[in-house]
């Protein structure tokens with residue numbers, strides 16, 4: 001199974017990706033995690049991304065597209081993957097379509113978590129308070145200023161992806177304000193339908 005999780009920062013993509021990893025035995029590919037690892041390791045990509053990420057802006061498309069193209073070719077991604085944080089722009093979505101087509105692969109679903117903005121701010125503030133209380137290091141972009149920039153980037157560059165996938169008939173929208181378990185159940189229900197649809201498609205028209 002190959003799917004995309006869409007939703008603004010704090011929508012619960014990471015939490016739901018964890019559930020999907022457990023339930024479906026597929027890997028979570030988080031471009032945010034990959035970029036943070038590159039920053040930590042001080043690789044050329046990390047050096048390029050560091051300041052951009054700390055501000056809350058988007059890393060250039062070419063950089064993330066190259067990372068994802070490499071990553072989906074790894075053996076552990078062969079059974080399927082959840083893309084978390086990618087694509088984030090229409091050009092990234094187009095690049096993803098091309099790289100999947102080249103490999104003869106297709107997406108099963110695009111799942112969008114809908115949440116209201118006030119709740120997002122509260123969720124991110126809560127995450128920061130909890131991490132601070134546990135003595136865990138904060139992310140460089142876990143501050144009010146960078147969060148504002150991340151939300152603005154989401155609205156301007158990522159929100160248009162809903163229409164992009166809606167037009168392709170792939171978008172499934174889920175209420176991300178429901179309790180965690182209810183959101184997971186709703187995602188599972190959507191994926192069952194998506195799997196049923198692809199099974200019922202005759203091989204000849206695939």
Ligand SMILES: Nc1ncnc2c1ncn2[C@@H]1O[C@H](COP(=O)(O)OP(=O)(O)O)[C@@H](O)[C@H]1O
Nearest residue numbers: 009031032033053056057058059064085086088
């Ligand atoms: N697909 C992407 N395109 C461009 N930049 C990205 C992408 N994925 C991650 N990033 C960079 O990494 C940062 C953190 O991403 P992520 O961990 O997904 O954060 P969140 O979902 O909490 O906003 C983003 O603000 C951006 O700078």
